[in-house]
Amino acid sequence: MSPLDPAHGRHLLEQMLRVRRMEERCAELYTQSKIRGFLHLYVGEEAAATGVIEQLEPEDAVVATYREHGHALLKGTPMTAILAEMYGVAEGCSGGRGGSMHLFDMDHGVYGGNAIVGGGLPVAVGLALADQLAGRPRVTACFFGEGAVAEGEFHESMNLAALWDLPVLFCCENNLYAMGTALARSESETDIAAKAAAYEMPAWPVDAMDVVAVERAAARAVTAVRNGGGPHFLELRTYRFRAHSMFDPERYRDKAEVRTWRERDPIDLLERRLRDEGSLDDAGMAGIEERVASEVDAAVAFAEAGTPEPVETLGRHVTSEPTGGGVR
Amino acid sequence: MSTTTYREAMRDALAAALRDDDRVFLMGEDVGAYGGCFGVSLGLFEEFGPERIRDTPLSEAAFVGAGIGAALGGMRPIVEIMTVNFSLLALDQIMNNAATLLHMSGGQCNVPIVIRMTTGAGRQLAAQHSHSLEGWYAHIPGLRIVTPATVDDARWMLQTALDDPDPVLLFEHGALYGAEGELTDDLGPVDLDRAAVRRSGTDVSLITYGGTLPTVLAAAEELAGRGIDAEVVDLRTLRPLDDEAILGSVARTHRAVVVDEGWRSGSISAEISARITEGVFYELDAPVGRVCSAEVPMPYARHLEIAALPSVDGILQAVEELGLRG
Amino acid sequence: MGEFCMPSLGADMDEGTLLEWLVAPGDPVRRGDIVAVIDTEKSDIEVEVFEDGVIGELLVEVGTTVPVGTPLARIEGATDAGRRSAPTSPPVPAPQPVAPAEGPPRGVATTARTAGRVLSPIVRHLADERHVDLHHLAGTGPGGVITRRDVEGAPRSGPGGVAAPLEHRPTRATPADGRTRSSPYARRLAAEREVSLTAVVGSGPGGAVLAADVPAAAPVDRDAGMRDAIARAMARSKRDIPHYYLQTTVDLGVALDWLRTRNEACPVVERVLPAVLLLKATASAAAEHPALNGWWEDGHRPSSDVHLGVAIALRGGGLVAPGIDGADQMSLTELMTALRDLTGRARAGRVRQREWTGPTITVTNLGDLGVDAVWGVIRPPQLAMVGFGAVHDEVLAVDGAPAVRPVVVASLAADHRTSDGIEGAALLSRIAALLQDPDALDRPHPHPTGGATP
Numbered sequence A: 001m002s003p004l005d006p007a008h009g010r011h012l013l014e015q016m017l018r019v020r021r022m023e024e025r026c027a028e029l030y031t032q033s034k035i036r037g038f039l040h041l042y043v044g045e046e047a048a049a050t051g052v053i054e055q056l057e058p059e060d061a062v063v064a065t066y067r068e069h070g071h072a073l074l075k076g077t078p079m080t081a082i083l084a085e086m087y088g089v090a091e092g093c094s095g096g097r098g099g100s101m102h103l104f105d106m107d108h109g110v111y112g113g114n115a116i117v118g119g120g121l122p123v124a125v126g127l128a129l130a131d132q133l134a135g136r137p138r139v140t141a142c143f144f145g146e147g148a149v150a151e152g153e154f155h156e157s158m159n160l161a162a163l164w165d166l167p168v169l170f171c172c173e174n175n176l177y178a179m180g181t182a183l184a185r186s187e188s189e190t191d192i193a194a195k196a197a198a199y200e201m202p203a204w205p206v207d208a209m210d211v212v213a214v215e216r217a218a219a220r221a222v223t224a225v226r227n228g229g230g231p232h233f234l235e236l237r238t239y240r241f242r243a244h245s246m247f248d249p250e251r252y253r254d255k256a257e258v259r260t261w262r263e264r265d266p267i268d269l270l271e272r273r274l275r276d277e278g279s280l281d282d283a284g285m286a287g288i289e290e291r292v293a294s295e296v297d298a299a300v301a302f303a304e305a306g307t308p309e310p311v312e313t314l315g316r317h318v319t320s321e322p323t324g325g326g327v328r
Numbered sequence B: 001m002s003t004t005t006y007r008e009a010m011r012d013a014l015a016a017a018l019r020d021d022d023r024v025f026l027m028g029e030d031v032g033a034y035g036g037c038f039g040v041s042l043g044l045f046e047e048f049g050p051e052r053i054r055d056t057p058l059s060e061a062a063f064v065g066a067g068i069g070a071a072l073g074g075m076r077p078i079v080e081i082m083t084v085n086f087s088l089l090a091l092d093q094i095m096n097n098a099a100t101l102l103h104m105s106g107g108q109c110n111v112p113i114v115i116r117m118t119t120g121a122g123r124q125l126a127a128q129h130s131h132s133l134e135g136w137y138a139h140i141p142g143l144r145i146v147t148p149a150t151v152d153d154a155r156w157m158l159q160t161a162l163d164d165p166d167p168v169l170l171f172e173h174g175a176l177y178g179a180e181g182e183l184t185d186d187l188g189p190v191d192l193d194r195a196a197v198r199r200s201g202t203d204v205s206l207i208t209y210g211g212t213l214p215t216v217l218a219a220a221e222e223l224a225g226r227g228i229d230a231e232v233v234d235l236r237t238l239r240p241l242d243d244e245a246i247l248g249s250v251a252r253t254h255r256a257v258v259v260d261e262g263w264r265s266g267s268i269s270a271e272i273s274a275r276i277t278e279g280v281f282y283e284l285d286a287p288v289g290r291v292c293s294a295e296v297p298m299p300y301a302r303h304l305e306i307a308a309l310p311s312v313d314g315i316l317q318a319v320e321e322l323g324l325r326g
Numbered sequence C: 001m002g003e004f005c006m007p008s009l010g011a012d013m014d015e016g017t018l019l020e021w022l023v024a025p026g027d028p029v030r031r032g033d034i035v036a037v038i039d040t041e042k043s044d045i046e047v048e049v050f051e052d053g054v055i056g057e058l059l060v061e062v063g064t065t066v067p068v069g070t071p072l073a074r075i076e077g078a079t080d081a082g083r084r085s086a087p088t089s090p091p092v093p094a095p096q097p098v099a100p101a102e103g104p105p106r107g108v109a110t111t112a113r114t115a116g117r118v119l120s121p122i123v124r125h126l127a128d129e130r131h132v133d134l135h136h137l138a139g140t141g142p143g144g145v146i147t148r149r150d151v152e153g154a155p156r157s158g159p160g161g162v163a164a165p166l167e168h169r170p171t172r173a174t175p176a177d178g179r180t181r182s183s184p185y186a187r188r189l190a191a192e193r194e195v196s197l198t199a200v201v202g203s204g205p206g207g208a209v210l211a212a213d214v215p216a217a218a219p220v221d222r223d224a225g226m227r228d229a230i231a232r233a234m235a236r237s238k239r240d241i242p243h244y245y246l247q248t249t250v251d252l253g254v255a256l257d258w259l260r261t262r263n264e265a266c267p268v269v270e271r272v273l274p275a276v277l278l279l280k281a282t283a284s285a286a287a288e289h290p291a292l293n294g295w296w297e298d299g300h301r302p303s304s305d306v307h308l309g310v311a312i313a314l315r316g317g318g319l320v321a322p323g324i325d326g327a328d329q330m331s332l333t334e335l336m337t338a339l340r341d342l343t344g345r346a347r348a349g350r351v352r353q354r355e356w357t358g359p360t361i362t363v364t365n366l367g368d369l370g371v372d373a374v375w376g377v378i379r380p381p382q383l384a385m386v387g388f389g390a391v392h393d394e395v396l397a398v399d400g401a402p403a404v405r406p407v408v409v410a411s412l413a414a415d416h417r418t419s420d421g422i423e424g425a426a427l428l429s430r431i432a433a434l435l436q437d438p439d440a441l442d443r444p445h446p447h448p449t450g451g452a453t454p
Helices: A006-031 A046-053 A069-075 A079-087 A122-133 A148-151 A151-162 A192-197 A209-225 A255-262 A264-274 A282-303 B005-018 B044-052 B059-073 B088-100 B151-163 B208-223 B244-254 B267-283 B302-308 B312-321 C121-130 C150-151 C184-193 C224-240 C255-262 C274-287 C332-348 C353-357 C421-434
Strands: A061-065 A110-114 A140-145 A167-174 A203-205 A232-237 B002-005 B026-027 B053-055 B077-083 B114-117 B144-146 B168-173 B179-184 B196-199 B204-208 B230-234 B235-238 B256-263 B289-293 C002-005 C015-021 C032-040 C044-048 C053-060 C065-067 C071-076 C113-114 C117-119 C243-251 C292-294 C301-304 C306-312 C323-325 C361-365 C385-388 C392-398 C401-415
Touching: A006 A046, A006 A069, A006 A282, A006 B302, A046 A069, A046 A079, A046 A140, A046 A167, A046 A232, A046 A264, A046 C065, A061 A122, A069 A079, A079 A110, A079 A282, A110 B179, A122 A140, A122 A151, A122 A167, A122 B059, A122 B088, A122 B302, A148 A151, A148 A192, A151 A167, A151 B059, A167 A192, A167 A209, A192 A203, A209 A232, A209 A264, A209 C071, A209 C121, A232 C150, B002 B005, B002 B151, B005 B026, B005 B044, B005 B077, B005 B151, B005 B179, B026 B044, B026 B059, B026 C353, B044 B053, B059 B077, B059 B088, B059 B208, B059 C002, B077 B151, B077 C184, B114 B151, B114 C184, B151 B168, B168 B208, B168 C243, B179 C113, B196 B244, B204 B208, B204 B244, B204 B312, B204 C184, B208 B230, B208 B244, B208 B256, B230 B244, B244 B256, B256 B267, B256 B312, B267 B289, B267 C184, B289 B312, B289 C385, B302 C421, C032 C071, C032 C113, C032 C292, C150 C243, C150 C323, C184 C353, C243 C421, C255 C401, C274 C361, C274 C385, C274 C421, C292 C306, C323 C353, C361 C392
Parallel strands: A061 A110, A061 A140, A140 A167, A167 A232, A203 A232, B026 B053, B026 B077, B077 B114, B114 B168, B144 B168, B204 B230, B204 B256, B256 B289, C306 C361, C361 C385
Antiparallel strands: B002 B179, B144 B235, B196 B230, C002 C071, C015 C032, C015 C065, C032 C044, C053 C071, C113 C117, C243 C401, C292 C301, C306 C323, C385 C401, C392 C401
16 A cells, blocks of 8 residues: 555545534534434545545536535535525525535536435436537536435436446445445345446445545546546445434444444544554644634534525525516 | 428427427437337437437436436436326426426526426326326426417427426327317417417306317307307416416306316316415306316226216316306 | 533424433543433434533433423533534523423324323314313323313313214305305395395306396395395494594575576576585595595595495485596586486486495485485495585574575584594585585586696
């Protein structure tokens, strides 16, 4: 294993910490009733999105799930707009109409958190189809959990993308549980990469607790997709440290299992490696934590100062403004 | 003016849209090499090629969703679903994505897609190819539901639908494809916010849309012979409903019968009846009448299918029950 | 120092029960540590702290149910380093008096409570129906919950004191209710035409009255329908309108002299009755006093146009008061013609709809019948009624000497919601003044808004 470029390594660490610290604050804000609805946290899985999105260009597209705070942040959506969205105020990236599960940001190619499991895959295929028809060298990265593999839309989308050679990178975040249902209890074949390979697309599993491994796999896949290699598939093997959502007694898994996985916390792993390689010291780590903390503080302050959309605008965005602009 | 069929008018509309705008493409099951299950796209594959007349696998959710994604990506997809019953396989995409993305994204994500599908009975296709579910779709905010009933509307509605920045579902009644009519050349895009009065009258408003329009016009002729002057309102668009046209007509005639091939319970006819009661209650000289399909899955046998569907006799009887006698 | 509070774990969570402390005072804790187990409606959940520090006093005992936001424990020495100006929750109530946590079993609806107890919808519904006072009912269910059986066995609090069997109200009005079946449109037309539906034979299904069955105008003969209409309108007037009354005696000497001279110079068809002078004066004065001219319909709706209602007694008995639109703008001859036409048509039962619904003020003139004065009842939704008694001779002081003069008592009944006596007095005075200059009365009245209105 060759040493990581120190600056890049520290950058990856900081990106993961931004997601982690933002979400930890979200959990706290949720218990204070500042954030409502469902709140699905990505704690433990940060290396997956960080490694993939690190390899995307600004104009590339991301389609994600309801566990998408990190994806939006890493793709470039300001933390302020994300927090504001969770607060349900006008300054949120979806104007307060989406909430935690529906972060949209066209300026940064964030095509939303889709809260129907499997529902985002056909849309990602369509975005890629538009790019192919228009001759744009864009890559669409489509994130979904292993639970989506049981949906028909998964299989239909795999087939269509492969049949038409579309520039999609499918990123299956396999955290072993579809809400509370373990993979082995819901799939006859638990090798997810093998399922994708059956659709004649390059597919392989990746240790997604190791951000460097994810990044290496993503670099290969994104390059191939962008160069007309058709759809590619990464099975990102990861683990969710926290509950499925805020209201989850976690009866379906052992605490010992969670502890075991926590020993491979992707942030700790990278931090240790950087320290071992002499790329990070206490002062460096403190500096990162400090920057991240102040970004989180600023984002919370921004959301706190947000303005609720006037109720008079309730009917907006049901249909487009010029022709409709109201509740039909 | 020239005589043509509804099918040819629709095909002309597709061809014109494909010629006029590179972003437009047609996608669906057997739209290409086969020429369309009902022959609507016959010949287009040869003219525009497999990229733009794109045959899909039998994957309604995926290709409707792909149409939504392509629309987000700047294209103007026309997605054909073979029949309305099959659209249920894509209901997630239509409801949870096409109809909601604009709102969920705070106005960022327009979905300018047109989804065409065949609807309705009358061809002995039984209970999985014959239903009229357009009223269901009209329940959903964010969608526009249009139901061309005439050759002119078949030819000229598509362009307005494509120009709409939001998703439009276009329902073509299977029994209309072979119908002949006079086509107005260069009529231009149809205003999809407006219903059309197909026949003026003073005694009762017959309100309908799509495949039942010819039946209703025949009933109006029959009523005229009995000295009852019926007005026929063709809704054209089920969402948004043209309240002004509906209520205006009923305010003039003081009586209304809604004719809808959908089932009666929880239907678009129920919605229209409710709006009439809300809007012009004090103009009503009789309860609002309704003629709908019998509440059975559509049967195969010819005589049973006929019995299940709105008919001229059924409409005449409904008018009589309002207390109207010639 | 910080506080560890009952967290909100979902929008449907208003309170939680502390099941277990996993820490004790003196234990150091770090942000993210699990410190307690909370019982919610859904299940038991382990909850974390968001601060580093040492557990201080435990404020809530195990088994206690408290609202979201209630402090459960103090955390001492919470480090401020790296902490932000935490957006704190709204002030939370102090811990509630410790209520036993036995409570209702899970799954019982928590939407309504009486005397601190949980009630199911069926219990509330039954209690309503049977007039049972839940505040004084002991529950026999788990945790003292009031059950359906408790309600069924309870005495009624209302009159009767006996639980009555359920009765279903008839869902449709029937003639037995005294309500006539009719279409909404027919009912509306009948109201506009002041026709009683009970007097109309319906041709619709089940004898329902349809629009075509409603006579074009009020029946000519005095019948139950007309009496009903008058009864309803007048009762409504006296119920809804706070009337006030004024009167003045008007010297008609100048006006009648002028009228005699005028009539002698005119062809018969242009001759004018004295009553027309009174109508014209009223119309002209009303145009200047919108507080008294117009309608009360969800508030004051003054009118700048005068649509002058005229009370007309019908030969067979009964009374109608259709109107003459723009009476203030008419010459006396025009007004005379309009009055003759209206009276004729009213007595023939051919009044137009607009004439029924249009008037903004009404005049009643009982002079023919020899009464001195009339105190009108305002016709809703109008705001005023002007009355005239008989023209008769009286001895008046004129220029300091007694003189016999023809006079009329003019009266005003007005709606106190839209005008006060001072405005009413101004209207009456203006009528009296206008009658002193009959020549001017013969000209169209200048519109109060001057040249602004075309």
